[in-house]
Amino acid sequence: MIQDQPLAETVRVYVWEWPVRVCHWLIAGSIAVMAVTGLYIANPGPITTGLASQRSLMGLVKLIHYSTAIVFGIAVISRIWWMFAGNNYARWDKFVPASTKRWKALGPTLGYYLFRLRKPPGFVGHNPLAGLAYTIVFAVYLIMLGTGLAMYSVSAHVGSPLRWFTFLVPWFGGLSTARWLHHGFMWMLIGFAVHHVYSAVLMSQVEANATVESIFSGYKFVPREDLVYSGYRFIDRKDTRG
């Protein structure tokens, strides 16, 4: 359980398994690519000159956007699957604040952000507020995939299985509204990215548990007493693999 002890009271815990880390970076990278290409598609900047038949700038950008969307979709679905297949920290109940304990800790965590508490309630994996934020973000991912598939489906070639997704178009209030939602939620994800990086750095500093490093290595360094304080009655071999 205790891998190495730079300090006697710090426990090295294997929090993020490799599928979590790989999905994280695939999602982060694909969002970056799709935000840049998406902004071009919405407001194409440089005008190409010459014969239209010999240029395909928009065509190329769209191809990159669609191809990246496949990576993004697979990563999001894999991560959702891992919410049920992965370790304790990857589970769905670390996202949705379903337990009383996590529900009650939402307030104090927010209190910490608003400087009302000096220290956030200790949680080894996602804190309840972060988990709730990621729940919303995953819902946004599904909206982005849904609106994207709806817009793609109407122009999908004859015989393409993606044509099946035309049923999504009325769900999102028609193509025009789907396009508007797709664009608006992109900005929400960009805003989230700013918050996410800042909070990771802040928590890494305050909790001194290598939060930022953990998304590369998988390990967090957790004060032993935090494990008790947070109500984790035990950390068994299953949760601390490696």
Next chain:
Amino acid sequence: MSDRENWFIDELERRGVSRREFLGFCTVMTSALALPAALSARVAKAIQGAEKPVLVWLEFQDCCGNTESFLRAARPTVADIVLDTLSVDYHETIMAAAGTQAEEALRTVVGDKKGQYLVVVEGSIPTFESGAYCTIGGRAAIDIAREVCGGAAATIAMGTCAAYGGLPAAAPNPTGALSVRDAVPGIKNLVNLPACPANAENITALLVHYLTFKYWPPLDEFGRPLFAYGQLIHDNCERRAHYDAGQYVEAWGDEGHRTGYCLYKMGCKGPVTFQNCPRVRWNEGTNWPIGCGHPCVGCAEPDFWDKMTPFYNHLQGPPFLGPGYTVDRVGVAATAGIAAAFATHGLISYIKRSREKPEPAPATPQSTDAKKGDAV
């Protein structure tokens, strides 16, 4: 040859339309309906020999635009004769009868030809104030629509107002305007033919299909015939090559506009609108909006006044803010706001923690602070 067919050939001659021209028209209609070319003979026979179905044309909250579109053909065509194969017994705008005489004509059709006549509805149907916003001969539009459409063999909701509510139903919908489908519950054999106005070619093709087969062509989930509304304007647009190439009109009258570049950045709704405008065009195939340099406004889509505006911007504005705000402007401002808020938060956190340092260490060695400090 039946009397009916004789009448038809005489009628063609009288109007100076050759039989060759008529057969050409039948072929065009067959292809417009995406039917096999071999069926054009059947189409010709059906048009020549059809029993005269009675047609009633109702106008409610409308601008008469569909009637105008329909009647103002640049030159008399064979299509007119197809219309003449219908017995238009009631049409508020063009009928000679007026007052009780006109109402009598409608009553006769509804009473004597129940389940046999066709109805074309133009305009939306108001429901607020017991339908007082639109009455004809003292009766509310909704009562007329329910009675006439309820007893019809089939109904065509022509134009966006009849098909989806259109302009009268746009927010805040002061008259409680409804489409025909919503105003007449349980309506049978309804076809929606949206667009503002609906294309005369499409209603002609639709009627030809009905005369030939006695049923409507395949419809989509909005009740629109697939032959006319099956594909995006964008996917059949003559300027599509410029879209894919990345060549756009940036301002009215700029070089790109004069060259015929894509109108996407000028707010063209072609990518979100289903219609066959690029193929059939308007005014006898003369031209169509995008062809003459104006972006599509998406008039054939549900709620287009609410969802396709602003017409010269391809995204709607953000909610609750006035005109002049775009989603991008709000997005950039929000992102900058979030960044500023967290920068401030970081600064306050840093100051607070650096102030805590001189404080004496808490008594118990198990204190979290002590540990935190060590771990850093």
